[in-house]
Amino acid sequence: MEQPVLGELDSTLFSLLSASSDKTYFYMTDFHTNITRWSKSAVKYFGLSGEYITDIDKEWISKIHPDHINAYRAHLQAMMDGTIDYHNIEYQIRNAEGVYVWVNCKGRISLDANGNPEYFAGYVSNLGRRNKIDPITNLFTMFEFRSDIDRHLSNGASGAILLMSIKSFKRINDQYGYRFGDATLFALAQKFLSDFKNRAKIYRMDGADFSFIIENGTKKDVEDLHRYLVRSLANLAVNDRILHLDFHASATVYPYDGDTVDQLQNNLYYALDFAKKENRTDPVFYVEKFYLAQTMHLRMTEALKESVAHNFEGFYFMLQPIIDGEDGTCVSAEALMRWSHPDFPKVGPMDFIPILEETGLIIPVGKWLIDACAKALATHADLPFKININLSYRQLQDPSLKSFIIETIQKYDLPAERLTLELTESCHVDDTTELAKILQSLKDEGFSIALDDFGTGYASLTVLKDIPADIVKLDHTMTRTITNKPKDRSLVEFICGFCHKTDIQVCAEGVENEEILSIVKNAGANQIQGYYYDRPLPLEKFCNRFHSSKIYPIASR
Numbered sequence: 080m081e082q083p084v085l086g087e088l089d090s091t092l093f094s095l096l097s098a099s100s101d102k103t104y105f106y107m108t109d110f111h112t113n114i115t116r117w118s119k120s121a122v123k124y125f126g127l128s129g130e131y132i133t134d135i136d137k138e139w140i141s142k143i144h145p146d147h148i149n150a151y152r153a154h155l156q157a158m159m160d161g162t163i164d165y166h167n168i169e170y171q172i173r174n175a176e177g178v179y180v181w182v183n184c185k186g187r188i189s190l191d192a193n194g195n196p197e198y199f200a201g202y203v204s205n206l207g208r209r210n211k212i213d214p215i216t217n218l219f220t221m222f223e224f225r226s227d228i229d230r231h232l233s234n235g236a237s238g239a240i241l242l243m244s245i246k247s248f249k250r251i252n253d254q255y256g257y258r259f260g261d262a263t264l265f266a267l268a269q270k271f272l273s274d275f276k277n278r279a280k281i282y283r284m285d286g287a288d289f290s291f292i293i294e295n296g297t298k299k300d301v302e303d304l305h306r307y308l309v310r311s312l313a314n315l316a317v318n319d320r321i322l323h324l325d326f327h328a329s330a331t332v333y334p335y336d337g338d339t340v341d342q343l344q345n346n347l348y349y350a351l352d353f354a355k356k357e358n359r360t361d362p363v364f365y366v367e368k369f370y371l372a373q374t375m376h377l378r379m380t381e382a383l384k385e386s387v388a389h390n391f392e393g394f395y396f397m398l399q400p401i402i403d404g405e406d407g408t409c410v411s412a413e414a415l416m417r418w419s420h421p422d423f424p425k426v427g428p429m430d431f432i433p434i435l436e437e438t439g440l441i442i443p444v445g446k447w448l449i450d451a452c453a454k455a456l457a458t459h460a461d462l463p464f465k466i467n468i469n470l471s472y473r474q475l476q477d478p479s480l481k482s483f484i485i486e487t488i489q490k491y492d493l494p495a496e497r498l499t500l501e502l503t504e505s506c507h508v509d510d511t512t513e514l515a516k517i518l519q520s521l522k523d524e525g526f527s528i529a530l531d532d533f534g535t536g537y538a539s540l541t542v543l544k545d546i547p548a549d550i551v552k553l554d555h556t557m558t559r560t561i562t563n564k565p566k567d568r569s570l571v572e573f574i575c576g577f578c579h580k581t582d583i584q585v586c587a588e589g590v591e592n593e594e595i596l597s598i599v600k601n602a603g604a605n606q607i608q609g610y611y612y613d614r615p616l617p618l619e620k621f622c623n624r625f626h627s628s629k630i631y632p633i634a635s636r
């Protein structure tokens with residue numbers, strides 16, 4: 080019900096005021112419509128159904144603790160009757176996690192010319208944060224946690240903090256009811272106090288989060304505490320039930336990781352989010368570079384989405400020559416994706432392709448690249464016969480990929496033989512049967528299939544057995560160092576021998592100098608790629624430098 084409860088200016092003021100604090104929750108009721116507008120932070124914290132509420136009984140009053148509900152109603156009635164015009168009351172109410180918190184609710188009512196209530200506005204503040212002791216668990220509160228850290232920091236003390244969050248606490252509330260949820264929190268607190276009181280000072284944070292400050296503690300102390308916590312929570316008796324609780328944890332060390340309370344608290348919650356996201360079982364220690372990497376990752380994700388939305392702005396590709404080991408002609412060019420963005424000047428495909436994969440953007444961007452390569456083949460007569468295009472497993476799983484490639488080459492009037500499709504990350508694929516089917520059907524259309532990154536994953540040979548590859552690409556991590564690693568040399572010889580017996584060609588990547596060239600040639604590589612010939616080049620430069628009619632050196636001069 081997105082009905083404005085306020086005029087435009089008032090609404091702007093309300094939004095500004097609401098955004099000014101996420102620990103104070105603002106509300107405003109318009110008695111003409113009986114709609115109450117709540118600040119976004121209140122919607123989130125108390126689990127309201129939206130910013131605009133009509134059923135105050137259901138959304139608010141029903142969440143008030145039974146011991147306080149009558150006092151609340153009496154207060155409200157007195158205001159409606161006009162006996163009081165100011166509201167200032169403390170009570171307990173359930174938050175979104177189903178946990179009771181103490182709040183103070185202040186507000187004022189205004190009457191119209193006839194003496195009827197017109198507007199009611201005010202704010203709710205969370206007292207749990209200001210009290211020293213949490214009423215449900217009898218542990219110290221977050222307020223006390225903050226003032227303790229503040230004191231330690233100003234005394235120049237050091238220490239370690241562990242923050243833990245019980246997994247799926249909401250499920251306990253949903254399944255067994257709130258009273259049982261509260262009893263669980265209380266039982267947890269008792270268990271913590273009996274097991275760890277001498278090791279750490281224990282606090283109840285928001286919801287089902289607890290923290291432990293180990294004064295003078297170190298990283299090792301946190302790890303020890305974590306181990307004991309796992310054991311301590313394996314069996315927790317609550318009323319007549321035994322619960323097996325799991326939790327996520329994060330940790331930070333002060334003053335090393337931060338010298339203000341806010342910084343340390345942010346670190347802890349930041350690392351806790353990470354622990355939850357990655358479902359980690361060990362405590363995640365805050366490290367700055369990991370924080371920076373994460374914010375960078377988020378910014379880059381947004382920028383990539385924007386580029387895709389703006390017609391693939393900033394995406395382009397480079398071409399690297401692939402030379403025939405027999406006759407020295409340039410038989411193909413591998414298209415390597417690039418992305419330029421003013422905020423990320425040094426970003427390479429190893430940085431942005433994983434994000435494209437994660438977000439699924441690799442599907443549209445991959446199609447954009449296929450189109451751009453086909454167009455280049457159709458419009459640049461100087462290009463070699465083929466272009467190699469990289470495709471990840473995720474791209475190959477896209478059911479529309481095959482028809483897209485076929486339509487694209489038809490659009491530019493090209494035969495399928497002019498594209499080689501390189502399967503990247505082949506070693507990470509579990510289900511080779513499905514993959515083999517997809518690749519076979521592309522091969523049946525006339526496309527060549529290359530297995531990329533060969534030699535980097537332990538499963539390489541198994542994959543080769545199942546997949547209908549025409550070409551195997553020996554990864555540059557293996558060939559580049561071949562001159563000082565005799566084992567790599569034998570491995571390359573072995574792979575070439577195996578492939579030739581099964582009618583598969585071998586392309587050696589990472590050929591940086593003549594010495595490597597002669598080793599891979601002698602081992603039997605059919606195609607050569609690497610800095611020895613050239614680095615990946617922009618399209619025009621590539622066409623100026625590599626012609627299909629020219630012969631390039633393939634043996635020691």
Ligand code: C2E
Nearest residue numbers: 415416428429469470471503555589590591608609610615
């Ligand atoms: P890749 O497919 O194995 O590509 C070869 C990489 O090795 C390229 O890095 C290339 O610049 C580099 N390289 C070539 N010759 C040499 C050499 O002699 N020495 C050394 N040290 N390196 C050499 P680049 O362009 O940074 O690409 C990295 C990876 O990004 C590619 O590895 C590929 O897995 C991925 N990638 C690039 N473009 C695409 C794309 O369009 N789609 C997908 N799915 N992945 C792509």
Ligand code: CA
Nearest residue numbers: 413469501531
């Ligand atoms: Ca490749």
Ligand code: CA
Nearest residue numbers: 531532552554
């Ligand atoms: Ca490769």
